[in-house]
Amino acid sequence: MPRVLLVEDDDSAARAVEKSLRMEEGFVLKRLPRPERLISNLLDFKPDLIVLDIGLSGFDGREALREIRQNPSVNDIPVIFLTGLSGEKDKALGLNMGADDYVTKPFGALELLARIRAVLRRGRFRAPKTPKSGLFVDLESREAFWDGKPLNLRPREFEILALLASSPGKALDRFFLIERTSPYESTASPRSLDAHIKNIRKKLGKKASALETIPKVGYRLNFDAL
Numbered sequence: 001m002p003r004v005l006l007v008e009d010d011d012s013a014a015r016a017v018e019k020s021l022r023m024e025e026g027f028v029l030k031r032l033p034r035p036e037r038l039i040s041n042l043l044d045f046k047p048d049l050i051v052l053d054i055g056l057s058g059f060d061g062r063e064a065l066r067e068i069r070q071n072p073s074v075n076d077i078p079v080i081f082l083t084g085l086s087g088e089k090d091k092a093l094g095l096n097m098g099a100d101d102y103v104t105k106p107f108g109a110l111e112l113l114a115r116i117r118a119v120l121r122r123g124r125f126r127a128p129k130t131p132k133s134g135l136f137v138d139l140e141s142r143e144a145f146w147d148g149k150p151l152n153l154r155p156r157e158f159e160i161l162a163l164l165a166s167s168p169g170k171a172l173d174r175f176f177l178i179e180r181t182s183p184y185e186s187t188a189s190p191r192s193l194d195a196h197i198k199n200i201r202k203k204l205g206k207k208a209s210a211l212e213t214i215p216k217v218g219y220r221l222n223f224d225a226l
């Protein structure tokens with residue numbers, strides 16, 4: 001029976017998580033409204049997975065994650081971040097610092113359940129140290145790598161790829177991509193987005209098809225094709 005510890009201060013979000021887990025039998029859920037005594041709660045409850053809100057009143061969920069990852073007796077427990085809509089950058093940072101996945105509020109019950117299942121299937125957390133294979137987006141150095149080799153993306157190309165990579169398998173709206181990656185003073189142009197996508201595909205080489213065009217929406221990074 002998978003045991004899930006939910007750290008969430010917001011009652012309606014907590015109910016949404018409960019609803020998700022009730023769709024399938026056998027989950028044991030415990031909720032902490034605040035991450036106080038987090039480590040001792042983890043040691044008592046021994047969860048297989050932690051669902052952690054980033055925006056906890058008076059706390060920063062990322063601090064809680066850091067605490068978990070620094071403690072050798074609990075640091076391999078997978079963590080899914082729950083984030084508010086405005087926190088795209090936070091999410092990406094969350095993945096970089098060792099969250100296994102994140103889900104944006106409001107989320108569908110099925111979506112969260114699918115993410116939880118996927119993370120549980122993957123098993124215990126393994127630190128994502130510059131891997132020698134596949135795509136690696138390093139948010140600190142702002143460089144992306146394929147099989148350990150830099151893709152040499154230009155700054156806006158990097159921003160676009162990093163946004164797509166922080167939403168694996170999700171189609172991102174083209175206007176969202178333009179807005180999030182345009183310098184303030186410039187006029188956002190859909191055409192320049194297309195040009196950047198073309199360049200990213202060129203740099204991805206054989207894996208270019210993983211950057212999919214989703215008609216009438218925008219673009220998606222298909223991790224299964226990477």
Ligand code: CA
Nearest residue numbers: 010053055056
């Ligand atoms: Ca919250």
